[in-house]
Amino acid sequence: MSTTISSATASEKKASTQRLVGWEEDCGAAAVGHDLTGADLDAAVIEADHSRVFHSWSAQNHLPSFSVASGFGARLWDYAGNSWIDFSSQLINVNIGYQHPRVIEAIHKQLEAITMVAPSTSNKQRAEAAGMILEHAPAGFEKVFFTNAGADANENAMRLARLVTGRDKIISRYRSYHGNTGAAIVATGDWRRIPNEYARGHVHVFGPYLYRSEFWATTPEEECARALQHLEHTIIAEGPETIAGILLESVPGTAGIMVPPPGYLAGVRKIADKYGIVMIADEVMAGFGRTGSWFAFQKQDVVPDLITFAKGVNSGYVPAGGVIISSRIAHFFDETVFPGGLTYSGHPLAMAAIVATITAMEDEGIVENADQIGEKVLGPALGALSDNPLVGEVRGTGVFWAVELVADKETREPLAASRLASISKRCEERGLILPVHDNRIHVVPPCVITAEEASQGIEILAGALSEEAER
Numbered sequence: 137m138s139t140t141i142s143s144a145t146a147s148e149k150k151a152s153t154q155r156l157v158g159w160e161e162d163c164g165a166a167a168v169g170h171d172l173t174g175a176d177l178d179a180a181v182i183e184a185d186h187s188r189v190f191h192s193w194s195a196q197n198h199l200p201s202f203s204v205a206s207g208f209g210a211r212l213w214d215y216a217g218n219s220w221i222d223f224s225s226q227l228i229n230v231n232i233g234y235q236h237p238r239v240i241e242a243i244h245k246q247l248e249a250i251t252m253v254a255p256s257t258s259n260k261q262r263a264e265a266a267g268m269i270l271e272h273a274p275a276g277f278e279k280v281f282f283t284n285a286g287a288d289a290n291e292n293a294m295r296l297a298r299l300v301t302g303r304d305k306i307i308s309r310y311r312s313y314h315g316n317t318g319a320a321i322v323a324t325g326d327w328r329r330i331p332n333e334y335a336r337g338h339v340h341v342f343g344p345y346l347y348r349s350e351f352w353a354t355t356p357e358e359e360c361a362r363a364l365q366h367l368e369h370t371i372i373a374e375g376p377e378t379i380a381g382i383l384l385e386s387v388p389g390t391a392g393i394m395v396p397p398p399g400y401l402a403g404v405r406k407i408a409d410k411y412g413i414v415m416i417a418d419e420v421m422a423g424f425g426r427t428g429s430w431f432a433f434q435k436q437d438v439v440p441d442l443i444t445f446a447k448g449v450n451s452g453y454v455p456a457g458g459v460i461i462s463s464r465i466a467h468f469f470d471e472t473v474f475p476g477g478l479t480y481s482g483h484p485l486a487m488a489a490i491v492a493t494i495t496a497m498e499d500e501g502i503v504e505n506a507d508q509i510g511e512k513v514l515g516p517a518l519g520a521l522s523d524n525p526l527v528g529e530v531r532g533t534g535v536f537w538a539v540e541l542v543a544d545k546e547t548r549e550p551l552a553a554s555r556l557a558s559i560s561k562r563c564e565e566r567g568l569i570l571p572v573h574d575n576r577i578h579v580v581p582p583c584v585i586t587a588e589e590a591s592q593g594i595e596i597l598a599g600a601l602s603e604e605a606e607r
């Protein structure tokens with residue numbers, strides 16, 4: 137973690153450093169590294185973080201040593217002034233890139249106006265944010281329920297499906313991620329628990345994944361047809377009258393960026409209609425530009441009943457998520473109370489950030505940029521890596537790609553974690569940050585990445601992969 141890459145311009149570096157000035161002075165007794173600079177400050181920050189912060193999904197004695205002090209566009213800096221091209225977008229959410237001036241300005245303006253408005257009260261920013269989100273949703277969507285993030289968006293979508301169908305089971309897929317919330321409402325001790333207590337059943341099915349087919353398929357067509365048959369047979373075996381919703385990521389993200397074969401989502405739509413099941417598209421990761429379209433299902437010409445979103449809607453500048461609700465489901469609650477809510481539903485700072493983010497994405501062609509970068513740069517350059525003996529499969533779209541690494545191309549045995557760690561370390565030392573999941577490297581930069589930055593990053597990755605293959 138010590139290499140400073142040279143391509144960051146002097147003014148970018150200066151701006152990055154200026155953003156840090158004053159930070160230490162404002163801190164109280166727990167301030168970190170007041171009188172330190174450069175690498176010493178960086179080390180002090182990491183040490184203080186590791187000793188005080190309890191980290192997600194981690195054994196606390198085995199945390200990565202990496203700090204972020206500032207960023208701009210698709211580039212990050214640490215406290216020592218080192219800089220990286222970012223192929224991670226943090227948790228695949230900073231679609232608009234770091235420190236977009238229009239979003240920062242909108243948050244500043246909202247800070248001056250009012251910083252908290254209860255969800256039951258009308259507020260201009262909230263109404264505008266809902267309107268802008270609905271403008272990008274397919275026809276027939278009418279309302280937006282705002283949440284704090286993606287997990288509670290999915291919680292509320294499942295709740296909506298259960299309430300409108302009067303059924304309780306949700307079908308979702310193995311190899312998916314839908315969030316990290318549990319049983320808070322069922323632990324609740326007032327009336328709000330009661331309409332939610334029947335939320336019991338979860339059933340899983342395998343989705344299409346031709347490279348490691350569960351269905352002995354050899355073509356995308358076979359994989360698609362058999363995955364759909366498996367879904368329908370599971371529904372019949374469980375009892376269609378018990379199934380409220382089918383919840384699926386339009387493109388499974390964390391599980392491996394598996395773009396579904398043509399016809400799969402349309403087939404799910406057909407099955408959902410046949411059995412009166414609500415189709416919920418989880419667009420938390422795939423939505424708002426990641427796949428090179430506003431929503432990933434739009435590339436598959438399918439319309440779900442509920443759409444969940446978070447991450448890219450305002451690139452996480454202020455936490456936000458939500459459910460976009462189709463008219464039929466929205467009107468079910470015209471006279472019936474919806475038993476769900478959150479203190480920060482439609483928080484004004486998050487709403488201001490949504491309005492500014494979507495406006496900037498529209499004005500600056502950011503979704504189109506993601507599409508073009510995928511088609512013209514990432515797709516061809518990553519495809520060329522297939523000659524490397526460690527590369528089993530490259531797949532993706534837009535700025536949403538996975539490189540699946542194998543020890544043996546014939547058997548497709550996943551490459552050992554230690555070897556992925558060494559590839560990732562080499563990239564980091566040469567100025568590129570990218571996420572590793574199981575035996576895959578994910579290439580998921582901000583949608584604003586330039587062709588030059590994308591090519592530079594792939595060159596670093598290609599070099600690291602070649603060296604690992606030669607070891």
Ligand SMILES: Cc1ncc(COP(=O)(O)O)c(C=O)c1O
Binds near residue numbers: 290
């Ligand atoms: C597809 C998908 N759904 C839901 C979530 C949960 O979102 P959050 O972490 O904002 O609660 C994630 C997070 O990565 C996700 O990728």
